[in-house]
Amino acid sequence: MMIVIPDVLTAAEVAAITDRLATADWVDGNVTSGTQSALAKRNRQLPEDAPVAMELGTRILDALGRAPRFVAAALPLKVYPPLFNAYAGGEAFGTHVDSAIRIRRGTDFRIRSDLSATLFLADPDSYDGGELVVDQGLTDHRIKLPAGHMLLYPASTLHRVEPVTRGTRFAAFFWIQSMVRDPAARQMLFDLDQTIQALGATLGAGDDRVVRLTGLYHNLLRRWADA
Numbered sequence: 001m002m003i004v005i006p007d008v009l010t011a012a013e014v015a016a017i018t019d020r021l022a023t024a025d026w027v028d029g030n031v032t033s034g035t036q037s038a039l040a041k042r043n044r045q046l047p048e049d050a051p052v053a054m055e056l057g058t059r060i061l062d063a064l065g066r067a068p069r070f071v072a073a074a075l076p077l078k079v080y081p082p083l084f085n086a087y088a089g090g091e092a093f094g095t096h097v098d099s100a101i102r103i104r105r106g107t108d109f110r111i112r113s114d115l116s117a118t119l120f121l122a123d124p125d126s127y128d129g130g131e132l133v134v135d136q137g138l139t140d141h142r143i144k145l146p147a148g149h150m151l152l153y154p155a156s157t158l159h160r161v162e163p164v165t166r167g168t169r170f171a172a173f174f175w176i177q178s179m180v181r182d183p184a185a186r187q188m189l190f191d192l193d194q195t196i197q198a199l200g201a202t203l204g205a206g207d208d209r210v211v212r213l214t215g216l217y218h219n220l221l222r223r224w225a226d227a
């Protein structure tokens with residue numbers, strides 16, 4: 001599943017975050033990399049335990065909790081606290097796959113990465129390059145979203161970030177462990193949810209058929225979810 005979650009953050013929230021990022025102390029992005037990724041990665045990150053990263057990450061987690069499309073698509077069990085990166089001056093991240101298990105250093109927080117998320121924080125007109133390219137077999141998807149929009153994509157995919165040749169690309173990135181491990185089951189639940197939402201808008205949420213379909217959704221979730 002590749003899905004765009006628009007307007008996770010408002011323009012004002014993006015501006016407040018990027019103001020802080022502009023003056024933050026960045027370090028080499030390889031602080032969070034595995035050995036294979038480190039070979040491909042040239043960018044900068046905020047240290048995971050930097051107070052500014054933790055504060056801004058919490059704001060993003062709060063925003064995600066208010067984003068019904070994110071909750072319906074990801075069915076999140078655990079969300080890795082968001083990290084922040086910056087690319088400029090030709091920096092890029094070559095083709096790689098994200099680690100299956102992420103452990104937050106110095107804590108007992110661990111997560112299986114089912115989904116990867118990139119929340120774009122810079123206006124696309126303010127930088128050149130920096131597309132997130134996700135390999136989906138026969139086609140590559142090249143993604144560059146407005147600031148405040150987020151891409152959710154399977155953590156199992158090969159992907160890369162193209163060189164940034166002008167300006168700075170700021171983003172938040174993190175991983176989600178879903179309550180529903182099987183991507184096909186998760187996709188069907190999302191499709192059913194979206195259909196129920198559309199029918200509810202037309203027929204009314206109290207319509208008998210909408211109520212029955214909602215019951216079916218929850219019974220499938222009960223069957224498939226680990227909570």
Ligand code: NI
Nearest residue numbers: 096097098159
């Ligand atoms: Ni990655």
